[in-house]
Amino acid sequence: MLKIKQELLAGLATALDALSPGAGAKAAFESPKVAAHGDFAVTAAMQLAKPLKLNPRQVGESLRTALLAMPVYQQWVSDIDIAGPGFINIRLKPAAKQQIVKEVLEGGERFGMAPSNGQRLMVEFVSANPTGPLHVGHGRQAALGDAICSLYQTQGWDVYREFYYNDAGVQIGTLANSTQLRAKGFKPGDAEWPEAAYNGDYIQDIANDYLAKKTVHSDDREFTASGDVDALDDIRLFAVAYLRHEQDLDLQAFAVKFDHYYLESSLYTSGKVDATVQKLRDAGKTYELDGALWLRSTDYGDDKDRVMRKGDGSYTYFVPDVAYHISKWERGFTKVINIQGTDHHGTIARVRAGLQAAGVGIPEGYPDYVLHTMVRVVKGGEEVKISKRAGSYVTLRDLIEWTSKDAVRFFLLSRKPDTEYTFDVDLAVQKNNDNPVYYVQYAHARICSVLASWGGDPATLSGVDLSVLDSPAAQALMLLLAKYPAMLSDAARDFAPHDVTFYLRELAASYHSYYDAERILVDDEAVKLARLALVKATAQVLHNGLAVLGVSAPQKM
Numbered sequence: 001m002l003k004i005k006q007e008l009l010a011g012l013a014t015a016l017d018a019l020s021p022g023a024g025a026k027a028a029f030e031s032p033k034v035a036a037h038g039d040f041a042v043t044a045a046m047q048l049a050k051p052l053k054l055n056p057r058q059v060g061e062s063l064r065t066a067l068l069a070m071p072v073y074q075q076w077v078s079d080i081d082i083a084g085p086g087f088i089n090i091r092l093k094p095a096a097k098q099q100i101v102k103e104v105l106e107g108g109e110r111f112g113m114a115p116s117n118g119q120r121l122m123v124e125f126v127s128a129n130p131t132g133p134l135h136v137g138h139g140r141q142a143a144l145g146d147a148i149c150s151l152y153q154t155q156g157w158d159v160y161r162e163f164y165y166n167d168a169g170v171q172i173g174t175l176a177n178s179t180q181l182r183a184k185g186f187k188p189g190d191a192e193w194p195e196a197a198y199n200g201d202y203i204q205d206i207a208n209d210y211l212a213k214k215t216v217h218s219d220d221r222e223f224t225a226s227g228d229v230d231a232l233d234d235i236r237l238f239a240v241a242y243l244r245h246e247q248d249l250d251l252q253a254f255a256v257k258f259d260h261y262y263l264e265s266s267l268y269t270s271g272k273v274d275a276t277v278q279k280l281r282d283a284g285k286t287y288e289l290d291g292a293l294w295l296r297s298t299d300y301g302d303d304k305d306r307v308m309r310k311g312d313g314s315y316t317y318f319v320p321d322v323a324y325h326i327s328k329w330e331r332g333f334t335k336v337i338n339i340q341g342t343d344h345h346g347t348i349a350r351v352r353a354g355l356q357a358a359g360v361g362i363p364e365g366y367p368d369y370v371l372h373t374m375v376r377v378v379k380g381g382e383e384v385k386i387s388k389r390a391g392s393y394v395t396l397r398d399l400i401e402w403t404s405k406d407a408v409r410f411f412l413l414s415r416k417p418d419t420e421y422t423f424d425v426d427l428a429v430q431k432n433n434d435n436p437v438y439y440v441q442y443a444h445a446r447i448c449s450v451l452a453s454w455g456g457d458p459a460t461l462s463g464v465d466l467s468v469l470d471s472p473a474a475q476a477l478m479l480l481l482a483k484y485p486a487m488l489s490d491a492a493r494d495f496a497p498h499d500v501t502f503y504l505r506e507l508a509a510s511y512h513s514y515y516d517a518e519r520i521l522v523d524d525e526a527v528k529l530a531r532l533a534l535v536k537a538t539a540q541v542l543h544n545g546l547a548v549l550g551v552s553a554p555q556k557m
Contacts, residue, residue, distance in 0.1 A: 038089030056086030104537035125339035130243035147497035176236035182207035218244035300353035322354035336367035410437035443508035
């Protein structure tokens with residue numbers, strides 16, 4: 001059906017060009033707002049009416065006549081109606097919709113995926129400084145980043161996942177001091193305990209392992225403790241390695257992997273920050289005022305100029321960000337997406353201004369940003385705000401342990417990133433249709449159960465006669481299967497993995513309706529095989545869509 005759609009679209013473009021030269025470039029099919037109106041809708045008649053100085057319905061009638069005269073429309077279209085002021089509604093023959101079943105079964109796990117486009121994309125996400133366990137906000141970011149990576153991989157991009165963090169800032173100093181105090185026997189509430197120290201039980205765990213002279217391994221570092229409570233630098237290195245290891249465990253439980261970890265401190269030790277500042281100076285985009293160095297960011301649309309270097313000689317936090325993104329560009333990533341919290345909104349304009357001012361060839365609008373809000377957690381009808389382990393927030397691991405990796409991923413992806421979200425723990429563990437991830441996974445498992453009861457070889461279903469799939473329920477399901485590739489493309493373009501969750505819920509509902517409308521394992525062999533092919537194709541698309549989200553597709557539930 002995808003090939004048929006392209007042929008019909010080409011026919012529409014030809015007809016539009018005949019009416020108004022050049023109009024064919026904007027040929028497009030839309031989905032009718034009411035399914036009963038047809039399978040494809042065309043609004044071009046209303047768009048062309050004014051330049052052609054005709055009534056929209058007249059343009060619509062001319063298009064209808066031209067389309068119905070084309071062999072491809074005669075072969076695959078049953079009727080074309082003109083509705084309202086000039087909407088063109090196209091109804092496909094059942095045979096056209098049936099083609100999607102073969103396309104899905106032949107494509108398998110590759111169905112919906114575009115060929116390689118030869119372009120590289122970096123997605124930077126999570127990027128949590130190793131000062132404590134990952135909280136549910138990090139979890140939302142991990143789910144978003146990983147799903148956006150998967151979406152772009154379906155569109156043929158070579159995707160690279162990067163985790164950026166600081167191992168030497170003020171927060172890391174607080175971590176080292178807090179661990180040292182614990183190692184010396186002090187605890188929160190003692191007179192010696194600073195107000196700014198980290199209070200979670202995990203600090204005591206770090207101190208205990210440091211005193212035990214343990215070795216900790218993470219994906220990007222390793223350190224053996226000396227056990228010396230006065231060696232603050234050793235404590236810092238051990239604590240960072242310890243918490244990076246803890247982050248790795250959280251990410252493993254969430255099935256998220258990174259290609260590279262990038263240290264903010266390396267931007268200074270490698271000279272990249274100083275080199276970036278020099279580029280901005282050489283470009284004449286800086287000036288000195290009140291003992292500080294300023295960037296003329298208003299030249300690039302910022303609401304005011306920004307301080308780059310404070311009077312004490314230290315750089316403000318957006319300067320290493322600019323150096324970091326120049327590094328991304330120099331490493332060949334022509335497209336970059338950053339997943340960050342909404343509290344980073346203010347940095348976007350100044351980072352982009354710095355990149356433009358540096359004059360290294362980076363285009364405007366680089367990088368792209370996806371900003372997300374935090375997550376409220378409700379359990380037993382009450383909001384949960386504190387984890388004993390973390391001390392002040394609910395951790396990602398808490399959420400996974402209370403529910404499951406699949407539930408956490410699906411739930412955190414089920415809303416637009418910039419909308420507030422309340423994670424209902426009780427709903428996430430329910431085994432009923434109110435739980436969206438259960439509802440979708442159950443549809444897949446239900447199909448697997450039908451196929452198992454049949455007992456035949458699913459591979460043989462790709463060649464069966466599908467002509468009996470002409471009922472309204474079957475046609476609705478096939479039409480929805482055909483929307484999967486375009487849905488993926490749109491979701492990637494809009495950084496919208498929530499669109500995948502909406503689609504999967506709609507597909508699951510369509511399958512459940514079909515299952516209730518028609519028995520699958522009937523006595524008539526031809527009918528049975530055709531229906532089995534349809535549901536096998538449905539299971540494949542459910543599997544593929546869940547894989548984009550990083551959610552499993554169980555065969556039994």
